[in-house]
Amino acid sequence: MKPSITIGKSELRIDAKDKVTGKAVYPSDIYLDNMVYGYTIRSTMPHAEIKVDKIEALAYPGVIAVFTAEDVTGENHHGVLFKDHEVFCSKKVRRVGEPIAFVVADTMDTARKAAKLVKVAYNELPAVLDPREAMKENSPKVHGDSNIIYHYKLRTGDIEEAFQKCEVVVENTYESSMVDHAFLQPEAGVAYIEEDGTVTIVTATQYPHYDREEVAEALGLPHNKIKILTSAVGGAFGGREDITVQIHLALAALKLGRPVKTTYTREESFQAHSKRHPLYMKYKTGALKDGTLYAMEAEIIGDSGAHASWAINVLRKAGVHAAGPYCIPNIKIDSYAVYTNNPFTGAMRGFGAAQVPMAHEQQIDEIARRLNINPIEIRLKNCFKVGSLTATGQTLEESVPLTDTIIKAAKEIGYEFSYDSNEEVQP
Amino acid sequence: MKKRGKGIGSIFYGTGYGNGFPDVSNACAELKADGKIYVYAGATEVGQGAKTALSQIAAEAAGVKLDKVVLVHEDTSKTPDSGTAAASRQTYNTGNGIRIACEQLKQEILSIAKEALGTNTTMGIKINNDMLEVKGLPDKKISLQELYIEAEKMGKTLRVDKAFVAHTMKMDDETGQGAPYWPYTFATYCVEVEVDTDTGKVDVLKAVCAQDVGRAVNPMLVEGQMEGGFAMGMSWALYEDLGLSNGKIKNDNFSKYIIPTSLDMPEIKNIIVEDPESTAPFGAKGIGEPVMIPAMPAILNAIYDAVGIRITKLPASQQEIVRLIQEKENQQ
Numbered sequence A: 001m002k003p004s005i006t007i008g009k010s011e012l013r014i015d016a017k018d019k020v021t022g023k024a025v026y027p028s029d030i031y032l033d034n035m036v037y038g039y040t041i042r043s044t045m046p047h048a049e050i051k052v053d054k055i056e057a058l059a060y061p062g063v064i065a066v067f068t069a070e071d072v073t074g075e076n077h078h079g080v081l082f083k084d085h086e087v088f089c090s091k092k093v094r095r096v097g098e099p100i101a102f103v104v105a106d107t108m109d110t111a112r113k114a115a116k117l118v119k120v121a122y123n124e125l126p127a128v129l130d131p132r133e134a135m136k137e138n139s140p141k142v143h144g145d146s147n148i149i150y151h152y153k154l155r156t157g158d159i160e161e162a163f164q165k166c167e168v169v170v171e172n173t174y175e176s177s178m179v180d181h182a183f184l185q186p187e188a189g190v191a192y193i194e195e196d197g198t199v200t201i202v203t204a205t206q207y208p209h210y211d212r213e214e215v216a217e218a219l220g221l222p223h224n225k226i227k228i229l230t231s232a233v234g235g236a237f238g239g240r241e242d243i244t245v246q247i248h249l250a251l252a253a254l255k256l257g258r259p260v261k262t263t264y265t266r267e268e269s270f271q272a273h274s275k276r277h278p279l280y281m282k283y284k285t286g287a288l289k290d291g292t293l294y295a296m297e298a299e300i301i302g303d304s305g306a307h308a309s310w311a312i313n314v315l316r317k318a319g320v321h322a323a324g325p326y327c328i329p330n331i332k333i334d335s336y337a338v339y340t341n342n343p344f345t346g347a348m349r350g351f352g353a354a355q356v357p358m359a360h361e362q363q364i365d366e367i368a369r370r371l372n373i374n375p376i377e378i379r380l381k382n383c384f385k386v387g388s389l390t391a392t393g394q395t396l397e398e399s400v401p402l403t404d405t406i407i408k409a410a411k412e413i414g415y416e417f418s419y420d421s422n423e424e425v426q427p
Numbered sequence B: 001m002k003k004r005g006k007g008i009g010s011i012f013y014g015t016g017y018g019n020g021f022p023d024v025s026n027a028c029a030e031l032k033a034d035g036k037i038y039v040y041a042g043a044t045e046v047g048q049g050a051k052t053a054l055s056q057i058a059a060e061a062a063g064v065k066l067d068k069v070v071l072v073h074e075d076t077s078k079t080p081d082s083g084t085a086a087a088s089r090q091t092y093n094t095g096n097g098i099r100i101a102c103e104q105l106k107q108e109i110l111s112i113a114k115e116a117l118g119t120n121t122t123m124g125i126k127i128n129n130d131m132l133e134v135k136g137l138p139d140k141k142i143s144l145q146e147l148y149i150e151a152e153k154m155g156k157t158l159r160v161d162k163a164f165v166a167h168t169m170k171m172d173d174e175t176g177q178g179a180p181y182w183p184y185t186f187a188t189y190c191v192e193v194e195v196d197t198d199t200g201k202v203d204v205l206k207a208v209c210a211q212d213v214g215r216a217v218n219p220m221l222v223e224g225q226m227e228g229g230f231a232m233g234m235s236w237a238l239y240e241d242l243g244l245s246n247g248k249i250k251n252d253n254f255s256k257y258i259i260p261t262s263l264d265m266p267e268i269k270n271i272i273v274e275d276p277e278s279t280a281p282f283g284a285k286g287i288g289e290p291v292m293i294p295a296m297p298a299i300l301n302a303i304y305d306a307v308g309i310r311i312t313k314l315p316a317s318q319q320e321i322v323r324l325i326q327e328k329e330n331q332q
Helices: A016-021 A108-115 A159-165 A208-219 A246-256 A266-272 A311-321 A357-371 A375-382 A402-413 B050-062 B090-117 B144-153 B219-238 B295-307 B318-331
Strands: A036-042 A048-053 A063-067 A099-105 A119-124 A148-156 A168-175 A188-193 A199-203 A226-230 A260-263 A279-287 A293-305 A330-339 B002-014 B024-031 B037-040 B069-072 B125-128 B131-134 B137-143 B159-165 B184-196 B202-214 B267-274
Touching (some): A036 A108, A048 A099, A063 A246, A099 A246, A159 A293, A188 A246, A293 A311, A293 A357, A311 B002, A375 B002, A402 B184, A402 B267, B037 B090, B090 B125, B090 B137, B090 B159
Parallel strands (some): B037 B069
Antiparallel strands (some): A036 A099, A148 A330, A188 A199, B002 B184, B024 B037, B131 B137, B184 B202
């Protein structure tokens, strides 16, 4: 084989020097002539009707504008799957932290001070904060008539019959937590109008072309009048998939004809972007006497918070991966994505498939313990190999070195186990 | 008392959007007057190393050294849509788009070189850094910069636009059966922990991370992802707590929302497992997400091995561990 030119070589990161020496430009590093600063006013209630009075704030020295729902030039919405975020809340807030207004002033400090003068009157509504409660018929509704956004069903084999044949059946309920991406760089951005009228937004984002669509729709402008420039990005992990600063900045720049900048504090950043879906996972797993995994059943409920974001894809991915990397012939899985009035959840590294191993890996260990089988050997016996069928009935045709990863990691940490390297591939 | 235990976590992970959602990465490759290959793709460098890995793929496919490639990816008015920097998809999906575009550009460069150097076939030409040489007659050559001028004279633009579309199919609505993702990435992490039964403090002493990568485009970047992924998974397992109450986040800065420091990190042994995937660019699969997933379950299993308690609610905080240990003692 021809030796490679660069593939397989630990080349120095192309962006390393700029980042290490501080030359890389993040959005908060940008200062333009005639630039003004925006601060976002956010909901303090999980569920309430609102009325906004901005008269006093507008009179504050240094304030240039206060933008609310009525100022949005296009559609007052955005969202990756459903348009269930408002650019600014019009009548209701559905979570703490939802944007209500954007105060623009000659300094960031003035914008913050003036924000306190924007009067938001809340008429509090009953909130639903647990997705299991939210699924019930009589629960408060976040959007529309039902809080259930999505239900994924996986059915293969016959679990009723299969559980009866099992030597051991382990049942447990697991709750994974809602967490933050904790990326280093809080959201920031600058928007300005180019000479030909193009609205340009410089920001740290994961998907610039998608941001362009969202901004275009909210501003009521064609795509080719919007330009996204991606600055250096200080980590993302899924937390920069949904819109945060982009539309507010673009709208303000468009209306004012001046460059507009915002930089979130860490506290605001926690409120502004999505979180990881906490999953409530009820698991029942059964194995035959020899340690063969034979049946599993799971009900998985994911808290989407006040917006759908990627909930459908995340709970689908949780369902597809719920059985773990093991061949199990009889499976029934139901996973649900549910609205609540909690902070919204969305994309985060692992995307539904990161939560389910909390359950399937503890289940398989518990089965091994009860059958008095070594935890490494039970994995090697059941794990995917070339030719294995996944829970969705997909044949893994190539590049399935799971066995290799188990043996290498287990040996290195000091597990003792035996393994027949000629063991047949499981169907 | 301090007790030690070992734990293992194994996972698989389907990369790409999945379930038939159109998963397209557009890419464009162009030879410019400076003799460099400019690659245009709307793929974001979020810290994962895409800028470097995608440039390496471009260089390999075009047959030039890494410093002859310029990746332009920061401007929607100049780059085609290459999809999101998520779903562990940029190396595989956009990497494939770039590979296809650069391979095609290479063929077009060779065709011009064939005309310019007077060979019968492009097989008679080899690329040696930024020079195109006649095989067996290395003194008969033309540089990429000179070749650009030759192409201009012929009225030819050396620019190729390509798209890679990933294989993904919608599953059956009633049974969830189907082929939602392609390819899958696999990983197993093992850890050793020490649990203080009085304070509930868990120290992760050692981690071994064995990660399937298909093929490592850049082993150092892969290891960086593995260590960062481990830190993130460990943090989720043991520390992170938003303090959510009545829909409000109480722990909204890093003095209250605890993530690990370098002192909390264990010794990590990284094992890169290579088993090239035939549909991938030079065999490389996505690893951005899989690298964080096995850490949490491995730590939870190690806690059980150490003190015999099952963590069914995250995080496995000190208070929770003390509570579970006491609960267990009371039952005995």
